[in-house]
Every structure is written in structure tokens, then in C-alpha cells.
Amino acid sequence: MKKQIKVVAAIIENDQHEILCALRSPKMSQANMWEFPGGKVEQDEDLFSALKREIDEELGCKIETADIFHDNIHEYESIIINLISIKCRIVEGMPAPAEHSKLIWLKRENLGSLVWAPADVPAVEQLMNEK
Numbered sequence: 001m002k003k004q005i006k007v008v009a010a011i012i013e014n015d016q017h018e019i020l021c022a023l024r025s026p027k028m029s030q031a032n033m034w035e036f037p038g039g040k041v042e043q044d045e046d047l048f049s050a051l052k053r054e055i056d057e058e059l060g061c062k063i064e065t066a067d068i069f070h071d072n073i074h075e076y077e078s079i080i081i082n083l084i085s086i087k088c089r090i091v092e093g094m095p096a097p098a099e100h101s102k103l104i105w106l107k108r109e110n111l112g113s114l115v116w117a118p119a120d121v122p123a124v125e126q127l128m129n130e131k
Helices: 047-059 108-113 118-129
Strands: 003-012 018-023 038-040 062-075 079-092 102-107
Touching: 003 018, 003 047, 003 062, 003 118, 018 108, 038 047, 047 062, 047 079, 062 118, 079 118, 102 108, 108 118
Parallel strands: 003 079
Antiparallel strands: 003 038, 018 102, 062 079
16 A cells, blocks of 8 residues: 655745746656645644745745645555645745755746646646636
């Protein structure tokens, strides 16, 4: 039986209606693929607290969370990921990559130009179809 991990991802939009995209570093699994920043939900942690903690650790900024945007289960070769994407906005600081190779801001219609980690693809598609 594969281990299932609950992961939260931040869909951070700026005032120009661009979405923050993070490039996974060569040291990470799914290396050199794009994702929405976030990470594992620890035991006894709610989704929103987990996301705030992860963004603080990974990007060095504070966010305000809104609603759950997408909930997806993706099965990789060795693990099952339950990826919960949550819309948010930055309320303090500027995002800087601590774990990722690169961060970029992209308009919704340009999200498809990146090679996304498979678990993130359904949320990307939903964002691109959103008005």
C-alpha cells in the first residue's frame, strides 16, 4: 500500500492578476518542474495553518488564505498525494525562493507554457479556465 500524503499549495495572486509559480530545484523530486508553493500538512495541523507555515518557511512572507480552490489526488510511482490548492494573497514581505530554483509571476493564460508537476496540473487547468 502506497503512503498517502496531504499537501497544501498556495495559489498566490498579485494586484496585476498574476499567479506565483515556483520551479522545483534539481534536489527535489519532480525536479525542474513547476508547482504552486506549499508543502506537507503536519499531524494535528489544519490546512490553512499548514499553508501559512509552509509559505513563511519556503518564501519568507506572510499570506492571508481565502477558500480552497482545488482538491486533487494524484498517484505517483511510490506515493499518493492529496494536493489541496488554496487561494491566498501576500500580506507581508516579498516572496524569495529558499527551496525552489526560481519564482515567477505569470498571467493565467500563460500558465500552460510551463512544465508542471503532475499533481498541480488539474489546478492549473482550472485556473486557466477561470474568468
